[in-house]
Amino acid sequence: MKKFLFLILFLFSVAIFAAEDFYNFSNKEQEKRFRDLTLNLRCLVCQNQNLAESNASLAADLRQQVYQKIISGESDQQIIDYLVSRYGNFILYRPPFNTKTLVLWAGPFLVLCFGMIFLWRALRKR
Template sequence: MLLFRLLLLLPLLWLAQPARAAIDVYEFESPQQEAQFRELTRELRCPKCQNQDIADSNAELARDLREKTYQMVIEGRSKQEIKDYMVARYGNFILYRPPLMASTLILWLGPVLVILFGLALVILRTRKAPTRARQAGLDEAEKQRLADLLNKDKES
């Protein structure tokens, strides 16, 4: 009976296997290195994930990037050297705040242009609305005809 219970629990244990969370543990020589590592992993975007930094992503690529960042921090590389390495390898997309360049101009100006376009559209449409309302008004002959039809309907 005990063997039977154990055999029933075995598939449940197998199903629980993926639930184990892998936690990365990094040891640093100084608090400054740890602070630099934490700051960099928050500033670098995972190229595979959508809008997620490498600190929060569970993607294999993000784990590799965290490991590479850790190695470079331990080697004593500066924050800018690490960012330059990542940009050279993955492009400006890896940075949450890409530099203002011709290739990233749309990233910086796009939202502003969309808002300005929307405001211009709203202003134009509201200015045309009173004109359309006046044009849609009835002249005296049409008003009289409408009144006659309504009176005729009430009499019936």
């Protein structure tokens, strides 16, 4: 009888602890933040892969760190600042807007403006 009970308990425990998620969040919003953050951070040792999808062990460590920081209540900006201070801007797939990336961010807009001006002038000549 005791054995039988134990077996039942054992079965139940399996049912309860089955298939644990790697990252447990208290709400959907945290989960979404975690997903967005890891998708937009670069795995530092891979050729060109983000943290969410990389299988490298460094990426797994960083994922864990991001996870811990999210559940301890840090904001996205705090986490990004921390990672940038340690690994530099290389880790960000969205480069920050500063003097070094001015051309990168303004370039497409300028090209579009030039194109439109060119178009306008071409059409006015008619």
